[in-house]
Amino acid sequence: MTPEDEDEFREFVASRMGALRNLAFLTCGNWHAAEDAVANALSKLYPRWGRLDHPDSYARTMVIRAAIDEVRRPWWRRERLVGDVMPDLPHADPSGAVDDRIRIRTALRAVPVRQRAVLILRFYLDLTAEDAGKVLGVRAGTVRSQTARGLAKLQAALAAEGVVLEGITEHEEWADANAGSGGSCDVRVTTAALQR
Numbered sequence: 374m375t376p377e378d379e380d381e382f383r384e385f386v387a388s389r390m391g392a393l394r395n396l397a398f399l400t401c402g403n404w405h406a407a408e409d410a411v412a413n414a415l416s417k418l419y420p421r422w423g424r425l426d427h428p429d430s431y432a433r434t435m436v437i438r439a440a441i442d443e444v445r446r447p448w449w450r451r452e453r454l455v456g457d458v459m460p461d462l463p464h465a466d467p468s469g470a471v472d473d474r475i476r477i478r479t480a481l482r483a484v485p486v487r488q489r490a491v492l493i494l495r496f497y498l499d500l501t502a503e504d505a506g507k508v509l510g511v512r513a514g515t516v517r518s519q520t521a522r523g524l525a526k527l528q529a530a531l532a533a534e535g536v537v538l539e540g541i542t543e544h545e546e547w548a549d550a551n552a553g554s555g556g557s558c559d560v561r562v563t564t565a566a567l568q569r
Contacts, residue, residue: 374419374420374422374423375423378422378423381422382418382419382422385428385429385432386415389429389432390411393411393414393415393432393433393436394407394408394411396433396436396437396440396493396497396498397410397411397414397436397437397439397440397443398440399481399489399493399497400436400437400440400441400444400486400489400490400493401440401441401443401444401486402444402478402481402482402489403443403444406440406443406444407440407443409439409443410436410439410440410442410443411436411439413439414432414435414436414438414439415432417435418431418432418435430508433498433508434507434508437490437493437494437508437509438508438509440490441486441487441490444486445486473536476531476534476535476536477531477534477536479530479534480527480530480531480533480534480536481527481530483526483527483530484523484526484527484530485523485526487509487519488519488520488522488523488526489523490509491505491509491516491519491520491523492520492523492524492527494508494509494516495516495520501513502514502516502517502520503516
């Protein structure tokens with residue numbers, strides 16, 4: 374790798390680290406696993422850096438796949454942190470924004486990891502079904518069916534958490550298979566709440 378490539382890689386990591394970490398966290402639901410996923414993805418990205426045409430999309434693909442792998446690792450290979458033993462205590466926020474984010478993230482964790490990855494790719498990153506399929510290595514039809522199933526589970530989990538999205542009557546409205554980008558803007562409102 375040339376010195377110029379190394380400088381470009383450092384700049385890329387410095388500018389995209391936060392976004393990649395957030396993407397990994399939304400996929401796997403655990404900050405420690407998200408950090409590991411990003412570190413693993415970047416360590417694999419480094420030797421390939423000079424040969425990439427679209428490093429940003431390649432990095433997102435690698436982070437999504439690494440985060441899925443972190444969740445799927447067998448329990449005996451996972452590190453156990455002392456903090457994992459203590460239960461998380463939710464703290465109320467007077468503005469309500471933090472509570473909404475906690476509820477939405479809890480509901481998102483109730484969605485199976487592959488479906489969660491599809492939802493994040495489609496609605497958080499605003500990818501088409503075809504582009505999301507390329508990232509995950511599946512067909513666009515599989516992405517659409519996983520989107521519909523994931524949205525149904527997310528809607529049920531949100532309802533159980535007491536979060537009702539305005540204007541949603543049927544989950545089919547959320548998973549418009551013909552939508553070019555993500556689909557319904559109401560889901561984008563939910564994902565926007567995750568970023569606050």
